Amino acid sequence: xxxxxxxxxxxxxxxIEHLTKNIELHNASSILGVGDDAAVIDHFGKxxxxxxxxxxxxxxxxxTYTPLxxxxxxxxxxxxxxxxxxxxxxxQVLLNLGISNRFSVEALDEFYEGVxxxxxxxxxxxxxxxxxxxxxxxxxxxxxxxxxxPDKYVKRSTAQKGDLxxxxxxxxxAYVGLLFLEREKKIFMESPGVxxxxxxxxxxxxxxxxxxxxxxxxxxxxxxxxxxTSMMDISDGLSSEILHICKQSNLGCxxxxxxxxxxxxxxxxxxxxxIDPTACALSGGEDYELLFTIPQTEYDKLVLNEQISxxxxxxEPEQGAHxxxxxxxxxxxxxxxxxxxx
Amino acid sequence: xxxxxxxxxxxxxxxIEHLTKNIELHNASSILGVGDDAAVIDHFGKxxxxxxxxxxxxxxxxxTYTPLxxxxxxxxxxxxxxxxxxxxxxxQVLLNLGISNRFSVEALDEFYEGVxxxxxxxxxxxxxxxxxxxxxxxxxxxxxxxxxxPDKYVKRSTAQKGDLxxxxxxxxxAYVGLLFLEREKKIFMESPGVxxxxxxxxxxxxxxxxxxxxxxxxxxxxxxxxxxTSMMDISDGLSSEILHICKQSNLGCxxxxxxxxxxxxxxxxxxxxxIDPTACALSGGEDYELLFTIPQTEYDKLVLNEQISxxxxxxEPEQGAHxxxxxxxxxxxxxxxxxxxx
Numbered sequence: 001x002x003x004x005x006x007x008x009x010x011x012x013x014x015x016i017e018h019l020t021k022n023i024e025l026h027n028a029s030s031i032l033g034v035g036d037d038a039a040v041i042d043h044f045g046k047x048x049x050x051x052x053x054x055x056x057x058x059x060x061x062x063x064t065y066t067p068l069x070x071x072x073x074x075x076x077x078x079x080x081x082x083x084x085x086x087x088x089x090x091x092q093v094l095l096n097l098g099i100s101n102r103f104s105v106e107a108l109d110e111f112y113e114g115v116x117x118x119x120x121x122x123x124x125x126x127x128x129x130x131x132x133x134x135x136x137x138x139x140x141x142x143x144x145x146x147x148x149x150p151d152k153y154v155k156r157s158t159a160q161k162g163d164l165x166x167x168x169x170x171x172x173x174a175y176v177g178l179l180f181l182e183r184e185k186k187i188f189m190e191s192p193g194v195x196x197x198x199x200x201x202x203x204x205x206x207x208x209x210x211x212x213x214x215x216x217x218x219x220x221x222x223x224x225x226x227x228x229t230s231m232m233d234i235s236d237g238l239s240s241e242i243l244h245i246c247k248q249s250n251l252g253c254x255x256x257x258x259x260x261x262x263x264x265x266x267x268x269x270x271x272x273x274x275i276d277p278t279a280c281a282l283s284g285g286e287d288y289e290l291l292f293t294i295p296q297t298e299y300d301k302l303v304l305n306e307q308i309s310x311x312x313x314x315x316e317p318e319q320g321a322h323x324x325x326x327x328x329x330x331x332x333x334x335x336x337x338x339x340x341x342x
Numbered sequence: 343x344x345x346x347x348x349x350x351x352x353x354x355x356x357x358i359e360h361l362t363k364n365i366e367l368h369n370a371s372s373i374l375g376v377g378d379d380a381a382v383i384d385h386f387g388k389x390x391x392x393x394x395x396x397x398x399x400x401x402x403x404x405x406t407y408t409p410l411x412x413x414x415x416x417x418x419x420x421x422x423x424x425x426x427x428x429x430x431x432x433x434q435v436l437l438n439l440g441i442s443n444r445f446s447v448e449a450l451d452e453f454y455e456g457v458x459x460x461x462x463x464x465x466x467x468x469x470x471x472x473x474x475x476x477x478x479x480x481x482x483x484x485x486x487x488x489x490x491x492p493d494k495y496v497k498r499s500t501a502q503k504g505d506l507x508x509x510x511x512x513x514x515x516a517y518v519g520l521l522f523l524e525r526e527k528k529i530f531m532e533s534p535g536v537x538x539x540x541x542x543x544x545x546x547x548x549x550x551x552x553x554x555x556x557x558x559x560x561x562x563x564x565x566x567x568x569x570x571t572s573m574m575d576i577s578d579g580l581s582s583e584i585l586h587i588c589k590q591s592n593l594g595c596x597x598x599x600x601x602x603x604x605x606x607x608x609x610x611x612x613x614x615x616x617i618d619p620t621a622c623a624l625s626g627g628e629d630y631e632l633l634f635t636i637p638q639t640e641y642d643k644l645v646l647n648e649q650i651s652x653x654x655x656x657x658e659p660e661q662g663a664h665x666x667x668x669x670x671x672x673x674x675x676x677x678x679x680x681x682x683x684x
Contacts, residue, residue, distance in 0.1 A: 013586075031389065032497065035590070037427035037574050038393035038488070040495050043385040047373065051380035052470060052485055054438035058477045085379035096396035096483050128394060135400040141438050141483035143394055146380070153382050155374065232379050244355075248377070 005105035016131055018105065019112050023126055027091045029147065030125040039127035041092060041145065049146040049153060051082035057137035064188075065181045068107055070209040072114025075140045078235065080122050081213040081288040083146035085233040087154040087221060090122060090146040090213075095129040098139030122215060152227060154292070159230035159249035163293035165312040166228075166302070168217045170261040171238055172277055175284020176269045177201070177208030203265040211288045217307065218290075224301045231292035239282040240335040241291050243321055249293075252319040255312035255333060258326050282323075282333075347447035358473055360447065361454050365468055369433045371489065372467040381469035383434060383487065391432075391488040391495060393424035399479035406530075407523045410449055412551040414456025417482045420577065422464050423555040423630040425488035427575040429496040429563060432464060432488040432555075437471040440481030464557060494569060496634070501572035501591035505635035507654040508570075508644070510559045512603040513580055514619055517626020518611045519543070519550030545607040553630045559649065560632075566643045573634035581624040582677040583633050585663055591635075594661040597654035597675060599668050624665075624675075 010018055020034045032040035041048075055061060055078075061071055076093060083090040095115065099108065119126055124144070184196040198205055214233075221228065230249055234241050238260065246253055262277045270277040293314060294302070302308050321333040352360055362376045374382035383390075397403060397420075403413055418435060425432040437457065441450065461468055466486070526538040540547055556575075563570065572591055576583050580602065588595055604619045612619040635656060636644070644650050663675040 032495070036498050037424040038391045038430070038486075040428065040490070041390040041392060042492070043388075043390065045387070046385075048383040048385065048390060048487075049380045050383060050434075050436060050470060050485070050487065052436040052438050052483070053472045054440050054474050054481065054483055056440050056474060056476050056481065059440075059475050082379040086382065088380070092392075094392060094394040094485060096394050098396050098398050098401075098481070128392060130395045132396050132398060133401050134398050136478050139396065139398065139440070139481055141394070141396055143392070143436060143485040144380075145390075145392065148382070150384070153374070155378050157378075 003106055007099065007101065007103060007105055007108070010105060012131065015105070019108060019131070020126070022116070025125045026123045027125050029091055030127055033125060033127040039092065039094065041127070043147065045150070046147040047150050047153065049083050049086045049088040049148055050143065051079055052141065052143040053079050053082070055140040057139070062185070063138065064185055066209060068110040069114040072111040073118045073210055075142050076115055076118035076124070077122070077211055077213045078288060079142040079144035080124065081233040081235070083144050084213050084215060084218045085231050085290060086146065086148065087152060087218055087228065087231060088146035088148035089218070090124045090144050092125045092127045092145040093119065094143040095126060096141040097129070097131050098134035099131070100134050100136060100138065103138070122213065154228050154231040156230055156232050156245055157248035159245055159251055159293040159314050160295065161251060161314055161316060163229050163295055163314045164299060164310045165242070165253055165255065165291070165293055165314060166308055166310050167234065167238065167261060167289055167291050168214050168307055169287070169289040170263040170266065171234065171287050171289060172262055172270070172280030172284045173204045173207035173266040174211060174286040175280045176266050176273070177204035177206070179273055180205060180269070181208065201269055203263060204269050208286065211286065213288060214290050220305060226294060226298055226301050228292035228294050231290060234287050234289045234291050236285045237283040238291065239333045242333060243335050245291065245293065246321045249314070250317050252315040252317050253312055253321045254315060255321070255323045257323055259309060259311040261309040345448055349441065349443065349445060349447055349450070352447060354473065357447070361450060361473070362468070364458070367467045368465045369467050371433055372469055375467060375469040381434065381436065383469070385489065387492070388489040389492050389495065391425050391428045391430040391490055392485065393421055394483065394485040395421050395424070397482040399481070404527070405480065406527055408551060410452040411456040414453040415460045415552055417484050418457055418460035418466070419464070419553055419555045420630060421484040421486035422466065423575040423577070425486050426555050426557060426560045427573050427632060428488065428490065429494060429560060429570065429573060430488035430490035431560070432466045432486050434467045434469045434487040435461065436485040437468060438483040439471070439473050440476035441473070442476050442478060442480065445480070464555065496570050496573040498572055498574050498587055499590035501587055501593055501635040501656050502637065503593060503656055503658060505571050505637055505656045506641060506652045507584070507595055507597065507633070507635055507656060508650055508652050509576065509580065509603060509631055509633050510556050510649055511629070511631040512605040512608065513576065513629050513631060514604055514612070514622030514626045515546045515549035515608040516553060516628040517622045518608050518615070519546035519548070520628070521615055522547060522611070523550065543611055545605060546611050550628065553628065555630060556632050562647060568636060568640055568643050570634035570636050573632060576629050576631045576633050578627045579625040580633065581675045584675055585677050587633065587635065588663045591656070592659050594657040594659050595654055595663045596657060597663070597665045599665055601651060601653040603651040
């Protein structure tokens with residue numbers, strides 16, 4: 001960036017005006033957006049779904065290898081993912097930022113470019129939020145609002161015995177992408193002259209830096225008249241999320257290792273680090289795919305969708321949650337997802 | 343606190359379960375609360391009002407003199423204040439926390455006691471949010487949701503020429519309370535053995551540490567069939583907020599210094615610091631009173647409400663925004679409210 005405009009030169013309200021002046025609202029339900037005490041949203045007889053997340057620099061993202069545009073995009077999509085995981089359509093977002101004075105207006109503009117790109121891609125309106133300073137580090141809090149036809153929302157606690165356990169897309173890629181980025185950061189820290197060697201790894205790195213939310217899957221449910229019996233998004237790794245569904249639905253499950261969808265590029269990349277691709281899919285986080293259950297009778301409706309894999313089925317709670325490995329072994333599933341508090 | 347339980351001993355999900363296990367939902371609209379990807383809210387034909395804030399340790403609060411219980415209470419009330427400022431009734435809140443490892447579970451429990459006290463006092467439901475770690479400092483992000491009869495919400499931009507300019511309660515107290523707290527902190531830092539001398543200042547200190555949102559005023563509007571023509575809450579000081587109303591409504595105004603409501607204890611306290619009580623009311627922040635305009639024809643409806651003061655009236659934009667001092671002087675109003683970005 002050749003220009004640097006100090007944020008203090010705009011002031012708080014000038015900054016908000018600068019960052020939000022090009023907002024175009026997409027949804028008729030967005031009655032009042034940025035610029036008042038609160039946003040106003042109409043519902044036309046639908047129910048509202050709300051989800052909120054906090055992202056903290058150094059905990060959830062590392063600016064040494066995360067372009068601000070991608071970070072803005074991802075901040076939005078990870079929240080939309082939670083709304084889709086309720087079988088709802090996101091309509092609005094609120095964005096709170098805490099920024100330190102090492103940020104310039106140009107840097108914030110880059111972040112907002114990503115925010116607006118995600119809003120446009122998913123047809124959601126940025127309708128409010130708060131911009132303030134932080135003593136250290138960049139802080140992002142997003143609240144996503146969505147709508148759903150009354151009682152079509154899908155909880156985690158309503159899977160049924162015998163239901164098929166399904167996932168969208170492929171898993172483990174974001175985690176391997178993170179390994180590459182962390183490796184190159186380490187090399188850069190030790191020898192700042194060395195150029196990063198990320199060639200050929202664009203798939204897994206894209207999975208980490210610019211994840212998408214699975215709007216297509218929720219749209220497919222609607223057009224195919226499928227209502228999953230339970231659903232959640234996969235942000236902490238497949239094994240951790242499966243245990244949530246089991247616990248909250250009071251069921252057990254059987255998961256087949258060979259059915260877990262992994263991308264060829266993820267497998268190749270995992271082998272470079274000499275780690276098991278299945279372990280990446282089970283315990284790596286941030287894939288933002290959907291995990292859901294459907295009755296066996298609905299199987300025909302999704303068998304032709306290549307973006308959906310049936311990976312197992314739900315059992316009595318007494319049977320626990322198990323994985324059947326490719327070698328035929330049977331092991332209890334343990335949660336090894338991310339725990340930000342450890 | 344005699345016990346200290348490390349947060350890591352509970353894990354992220356254990357912690358959320360611990361902090362939210364006693365939630366009782368107050369609103370029929372709160373269909374699904376904490377524990378899923380998102381909360382679900384029904385609307386019964388009403389419109390939704392949404393507001394979100396970010397509070398950062400060292401910027402918005404100082405834990406050396408802010409009890410965690412009060413901080414929890416205030417985190418909620420300042421957001422509810424934004425919802426009331428839309429002439430709406432808050433119904434739900436989402437709470438995101440970023441916590442460093444210097445916090446114990448007991449400390450968080452204290453914070454949540456305040457959160458729940460505010461939720462109970464105002465009849466709102468905590469329906470979701472995110473708890474994560476922070477590298478440094480305590481981070482709080484609250485999103486408040488409210489409801490309003492369609493088109494009864496009140497914006498900042500719709501004041502009319504000739505309207506009366508009104509404020510609730512009294513102003514400047516929170517700022518003077520902050521001065522006392524900062525003074526005692528300084529003395530304590532220099533001589534840790536000295537006990538804080540805050541006796542007799544409980545009014546202004548309470549205004550700072552445990553502000554209330556003006557639900558009573560919004561309820562009064564409903565029962566008196568008053569719909570203000572414009573409204574906002576006073577978080578940055580009266581002068582800054584008046585300029586917002588003027589700018590967004592494209593009007594000027596006249597404000598009478600002698601009409602600005604100040605509490606006797608605030609005046610006495612301000613004089614101890616040798617500062618002008620009017621300056622505290624104009625430029626001090628965090629009073630969370632309501633600033634609103636009503637047509638002159640509505641004056642009879644609010645004249646008997648002692649919690650409301652008429653402080654001026656709206657004029658043509660060409661006349662600018664002016665204050666008439668007690669001595670009869672006429673000065674342009676300038677924004678000297680808080681600017682967290684400076």
